[in-house]
Amino acid sequence: MAQTKSDPNYKVIAxxxxxxxxxxxxxxxxxxxxxxxxxxxxxxxxxxNIAESYAAVEDGELWLVNSYIAPYxxxxxxxxxxxxxxxxxxxxxxxxxxxxxxxxxxxxxVPMVMYFNHRGIAKIKLGxxxxxxxxxxxxxxAKRDWSRQKQRLLKDNR
Numbered sequence: 454m455a456q457t458k459s460d461p462n463y464k465v466i467a468x469x470x471x472x473x474x475x476x477x478x479x480x481x482x483x484x485x486x487x488x489x490x491x492x493x494x495x496x497x498x499x500x501x502n503i504a505e506s507y508a509a510v511e512d513g514e515l516w517l518v519n520s521y522i523a524p525y526x527x528x529x530x531x532x533x534x535x536x537x538x539x540x541x542x543x544x545x546x547x548x549x550x551x552x553x554x555x556x557x558x559x560x561x562x563v564p565m566v567m568y569f570n571h572r573g574i575a576k577i578k579l580g581x582x583x584x585x586x587x588x589x590x591x592x593x594x595a596k597r598d599w600s601r602q603k604q605r606l607l608k609d610n611r
Contacts, residue, residue: 462573465566467501472563474590476582481565482551484508484577485542486517491528496575500525501567508541508562508579510552515541517564517577541577554581 472478488496495501500523509516517539524532543551554560566578585593 460571462569463571464497464569466496466499466569466575467503467567469503469506469563469565471504472565472580472582474593475585476561476563476580477585477589478563478565478580478582479554479560481578481580482543482547484515484579486567486575486577487540487542488522488575489531489533491525491531491533492522493575494528495523495525495533496567497569498523498525503564503567503577506564508564510548510555510562513548515543515548515551515562517541520564520567541579551579551581559583 502521503517506520507518509518519536520539521535522533524535551562555562560581560583563580563582564577565580568576568578570576
């Protein structure tokens with residue numbers, strides 16, 4: 454997912470900022486997403502949100518549940534449902550790995566970023582994650598605060 458400054462097609466649509474705070478991300482995977490025409494137009498106009506969404510493996514298929522794509526105002530007769538389930542596209546091997554992670558290891562699939570790649574195709578980055586306890590969240594926050602304080606001290610000593 455290397456982005457260059459001159460790439461006009463790469464564009465982040467929606468980002469789940471709480472994902473790294475609420476979950477310990479083990480690994481991530483890039484998935485395609487099946488969209489309707491009015492959904493793509495709406496996403497190009499920055500009309501998406503994946504903050505409350507999650508991904509689930511059901512009947513051998515991967516689904517994005519509870520993601521929001523705003524209605525496209527210019528679509529008259531071909532409107533889309535805003536919170537419908539959207540199918541995600543992965544290879545069979547990746548699907549088996551995701552199913553094993555969610556069923557056997559107690560992990561969950563958290564959408565982290567929805568974006569248009571360098572070819573202009575909508576993609577979603579899923580994190581294979583385990584939920585953090587409050588103690589883990591406090592430890593992460595303390596580590597972040599210490600690194601900020603350390604940077605300030607190093608900057609002041611120069």
